[in-house]
Amino acid sequence: MIDDEFVTPQEMKKTEKQHKNKRLMMLVLIVALAVGRAGYSIVYLTGYEQTALLFIGIPFVIAWLITLAPPATSAKGIAFKTTFLILSLAGILLPEGLVCLVMSAPIMFIAVYLGAKLGYQQSSTKSRFLAAIPLMVLLTDAAVITRQQTVVVERVVPLSTVTITDHLADPWTWEQPLPAFTRLGFPVPVDSAGHGLNIGDTRTITFEQEGRLVTMQWQVTAVDDTHVRFTNIADETAIANWLEWATADIEWRPTATGETAVTWSVSYERQLDPALYFAPLQRVIMVQTLDYLLDAIIVNSVGGDA
Numbered sequence: 312m313i314d315d316e317f318v319t320p321q322e323m324k325k326t327e328k329q330h331k332n333k334r335l336m337m338l339v340l341i342v343a344l345a346v347g348r349a350g351y352s353i354v355y356l357t358g359y360e361q362t363a364l365l366f367i368g369i370p371f372v373i374a375w376l377i378t379l380a381p382p383a384t385s386a387k388g389i390a391f392k393t394t395f396l397i398l399s400l401a402g403i404l405l406p407e408g409l410v411c412l413v414m415s416a417p418i419m420f421i422a423v424y425l426g427a428k429l430g431y432q433q434s435s436t437k438s439r440f441l442a443a444i445p446l447m448v449l450l451t452d453a454a455v456i457t458r459q460q461t462v463v464v465e466r467v468v469p470l471s472t473v474t475i476t477d478h479l480a481d482p483w484t485w486e487q488p489l490p491a492f493t494r495l496g497f498p499v500p501v502d503s504a505g506h507g508l509n510i511g512d513t514r515t516i517t518f519e520q521e522g523r524l525v526t527m528q529w530q531v532t533a534v535d536d537t538h539v540r541f542t543n544i545a546d547e548t549a550i551a552n553w554l555e556w557a558t559a560d561i562e563w564r565p566t567a568t569g570e571t572a573v574t575w576s577v578s579y580e581r582q583l584d585p586a587l588y589f590a591p592l593q594r595v596i597m598v599q600t601l602d603y604l605l606d607a608i609i610v611n612s613v614g615g616d617a
Contacts, residue, residue, distance in 0.1 A: 414495075418588040422446070448587070456586035460554075462594055463576040464601035468610050472537070472571050475563045478609050479539060480508045483516070487607040490599040498525065498548040508534050514541065518548050529559065538562045554593060555580040561609075573609055575601050 425446045468475070483503040493499050498518035505514040512531045517524055525547040533540035543556035550556075557578040563571050577597060583589040 414589075414592065418585065448585075452584070452586045456590065458581045458586075459578070460581055460590065460594065460597075461576055461578045462597040462601065463574060464598060464605065465572060465574045466602075466605055467566060467568075467570050467572050468605075469570050470610070472563055472565055475571055475573065475609055476508070478611060479561060480506060482506045483514060483608050484611065485607055486611065487603065490603050492596055492599060496521075498550060507531070508539050510534060513544075520548055527556075532558075537564055552582065553589075554582050573605065575605055577601060 425443075470478075482505065485500045485503070489499060498520040500516050501519050501524070502517040503514055504517075505512060508531055510531055510533075514529045516527045516529075518527065526545070527543070527548055527550075528545040529541040530544050531539060532542040539561050541559045541561075543558070546556060557580065559575070559577045562574045566572050577600075579597075581590055581593060583593070
């Protein structure tokens with residue numbers, strides 16, 4: 312330890328400044344945590360939980376607040392750690408839990424990086440300008456990118472058209488292994504009720520979600536010898552917060568090899584922004600979902616009657 316009499320005034324001044332910066336950073340950190348938590352609550356209470364305000368605006372404000380303070384160590388690092396802490400709290404307290412956290416974390420950390428770039432005192436004007444451009448794009452892309460989406464999956468299966476029609480008409484079962492993404496906390500199908508392919512026939516699918524059972528209902532609204540359309544008429548699951556189902560169309564046609572080509576398409580309206588992030592993410596999840604439905608509902612008797 313250096314004796315006080317050997318500490319120069321400059322060193323004492325530097326030490327005092329460091330202590331002051333640490334206290335100020337701690338104060339800003341507490342304020343940022345409070346703003347972040349209050350922001351999440353306000354966004355949910357006012358119905359803006361599906362917009363870029365939640366996924367871009369709040370993380371940006373947190374990072375901007377923290378980087379305005381004199382850095383005790385690394386202001387950018389503290390901004391990322393604070394955002395992670397708030398995301399962890401949100402994953403526990405918000406309705407969708409872990410799945411919401413995992414889906415939104417990447418875009419939120421991008422917003423934190425942009426906010427840190429804009430707020431960091433040593434950032435150049437060019438750096439701030441370059442950070443502002445993607446930030447504005449992410450906040451406004453919903454105005455120019457359509458919410459209406461259609462995803463199509465096609466597969467050739469070793470079944471006759473008659474067998475496929477029978478499988479679609481039978482009560483649906485969920486014995487096939489679920490896609491990997493469902494382990495993140497997505498609602499999981501556990502049962503279904505309803506059968507038939509006549510106009511007005513319904514399928515009520517029961518999901519397990521956060522320890523409780525919720526349902527989703529589809530109704531046959533169009534049908535012919537090689538096509539059936541199901542229209543969504545009710546959705547109690549958390550999926551309704553992310554997208555609004557429209558229709559699911561299944562078409563089948565025989566091939567020259569004696570097999571059947573099956574096309575399953577689903578149309579929906581994206582509810583989450585920014586579009587540049589959530590639109591492709593939802594499409595990837597939807598492709599996996601349709602692959603699972605083809606296995607679970609149509610190809611569930613391969614090796615049986617064909």
